[in-house]
Amino acid sequence: MPTLLIKNARYIVSCDDKDTLYERTNLYIKDGVIASIGRDYHTADQIIDASSMVVYPGLINTHHHLYQIFSRNLPEVQKMELFPWLVTLYEVWKGLDEEVVAYSTLTGLGELLKTGCTTCFDHHYVFPRGAGDLLAAQFRAAAQVGMRFVASRGSMDLSQKDGGLPPDSVVQTIDEIMADSERLVRVWHDPSPFSMRQVALAPCSPFSVSGDLLRESAKLARTLGVRLHTHVAETRDEEQFTLEKFGLRPIAYMQSLGWTGPDVWYAHGIHFNDDELRILAETGTGVAHCPASNMKLSSGVCRVPELLRLDIPVGLAVDGAASNDGSSLLEEMRVCYLLHRLHASAAAPTGYDVLKLATRGSARLLGRDDIGCLAAGKAADLFLIDLNRLSLVGAQFDPMSMLGTVGFKGDVDYTIVNGVPVVQHGELTTIDERETAYEANRVVARYLGR
Numbered sequence: 001m002p003t004l005l006i007k008n009a010r011y012i013v014s015c016d017d018k019d020t021l022y023e024r025t026n027l028y029i030k031d032g033v034i035a036s037i038g039r040d041y042h043t044a045d046q047i048i049d050a051s052s053m054v055v056y057p058g059l060i061n062t063h064h065h066l067y068q069i070f071s072r073n074l075p076e077v078q079k080m081e082l083f084p085w086l087v088t089l090y091e092v093w094k095g096l097d098e099e100v101v102a103y104s105t106l107t108g109l110g111e112l113l114k115t116g117c118t119t120c121f122d123h124h125y126v127f128p129r130g131a132g133d134l135l136a137a138q139f140r141a142a143a144q145v146g147m148r149f150v151a152s153r154g155s156m157d158l159s160q161k162d163g164g165l166p167p168d169s170v171v172q173t174i175d176e177i178m179a180d181s182e183r184l185v186r187v188w189h190d191p192s193p194f195s196m197r198q199v200a201l202a203p204c205s206p207f208s209v210s211g212d213l214l215r216e217s218a219k220l221a222r223t224l225g226v227r228l229h230t231h232v233a234e235t236r237d238e239e240q241f242t243l244e245k246f247g248l249r250p251i252a253y254m255q256s257l258g259w260t261g262p263d264v265w266y267a268h269g270i271h272f273n274d275d276e277l278r279i280l281a282e283t284g285t286g287v288a289h290c291p292a293s294n295m296k297l298s299s300g301v302c303r304v305p306e307l308l309r310l311d312i313p314v315g316l317a318v319d320g321a322a323s324n325d326g327s328s329l330l331e332e333m334r335v336c337y338l339l340h341r342l343h344a345s346a347a348a349p350t351g352y353d354v355l356k357l358a359t360r361g362s363a364r365l366l367g368r369d370d371i372g373c374l375a376a377g378k379a380a381d382l383f384l385i386d387l388n389r390l391s392l393v394g395a396q397f398d399p400m401s402m403l404g405t406v407g408f409k410g411d412v413d414y415t416i417v418n419g420v421p422v423v424q425h426g427e428l429t430t431i432d433e434r435e436t437a438y439e440a441n442r443v444v445a446r447y448l449g450r
């Protein structure tokens with residue numbers, strides 16, 4: 001594997017245990033791993049002159065629905081909140097097939113890489129009958145574009161006739177789901193350090209899956225040694241659902257089914273009371289914070305300052321593109337920073353806190369200690385921004401907080417994943433962007449019939 005030297009970086013924001021900020025320093029990469037950070041000079045197969053650049057750890061997205069790239073900005077759902085939004089969109093999503101999933105994964109991961117993300121978790125939970133091997137299509141697309149990828153075998157077993165929200169054609173039996181989950185983990189899950197592909201089990205949400213499916217999924221995940229993920233406490237509707245149906249608040253319900261612990265993280269986690277936060281802290285259960293989606297769907301504001309104070313694992317996520325309309329963790333960081341400034345004033349996370357959510361915090365949710373910061377021995381996942389641009393003039397006094405407070409719009413200059421420059425001069429090196437966009441638009445037109 002070619003060696004790579006990031007030479008004389010103006011700044012390296014490491015997000016390491018000591019919050020080290022390096023100035024005028026080299027970062028040397030060998031075999032996909034950071035071999036050293038320091039003043040020593042190395043010859044290398046490729047050298048990037050970073051004398052006007054700031055280097056950040058690669059961002060880590062902890063919740064996405066990549067298939068929704070093909071249902072952004074649909075006019076009919078723009079004024080809806082979660083439940084009617086889902087019911088309307090299931091009618092679109094029930095037409096998913098392998099080609100739609102392949103191209104939406106490729107385009108979504110491409111956008112993420114161009115905006116500094118180097119690891120993405122995807123929550124895929126719509127499996128229409130006869131749609132093909134959707135996770136295989138995702139792993140192929142991730143390998144093609146060069147993203148470190150964590151897929152999930154999601155699931156739904158409660159259709160409208162059983163009191164759930166989805167139509168019959170996208171739900172499966174528990175036996176079907178368990179058998180396919182086990183197959184996918186055996187084929188795709190690589191638990192080794194620096195792994196480029198992993199699998200989690202991820203039933204959709206308490207209101208579209210049965211208690212039995214949640215319980216069986218938790219048991220199987222622990223037998224196979226993989227992580228557990230689902231949506232929890234995104235809306236008041238859900239809180240009402242678990243109270244009315246089971247006489248329990250969301251966390252008591254999830255806990256009764258084995259769904260708390262350091263191997264579990266929830267998407268959204270907005271409507272928790274103090275007792276529920278205490279349970280999350282005691283059990284080490286994590287939360288993927290999705291501020292743009294929460295604002296778009298009028299879901300509420302996640303209690304991030306309290307989560308951080310209690311050392312509850314928190315990471316950042318863009319959520320599906322139907323409730324974000326994009327896939328940029330750079331944008332998400334700024335939205336996160338501003339939302340909590342508005343909502344919590346001085347208690348809000350700082351710009352640097354937000355960067356740590358999107359790096360170290362997100363790595364913790366995925367159970368990874370090989371990514372999330374820049375230090376010798378960690379994976380060579382990072383991105384670079386040239387400071388010589390109009391939008392950053394006067395903003396460079398504190399590069400650690402800059403991405404939260406000032407924000408960065410547009411494409412980063414370089415993104416490196418596993419030691420490979422997958423973005424150079426703001427362009428993907430792994431795929432032809434124009435050709436991919438052309439083909440993807442053809443697939444969108446077929447899929448949506450418009």
Ligand SMILES: Nc1nc2[nH]cnc2c(=O)[nH]1
Nearest residue numbers: 065205231293319320323
């Ligand atoms: N935001 C969001 N919440 C969900 N809850 C169940 N499915 C979804 C989804 O696709 N997006």
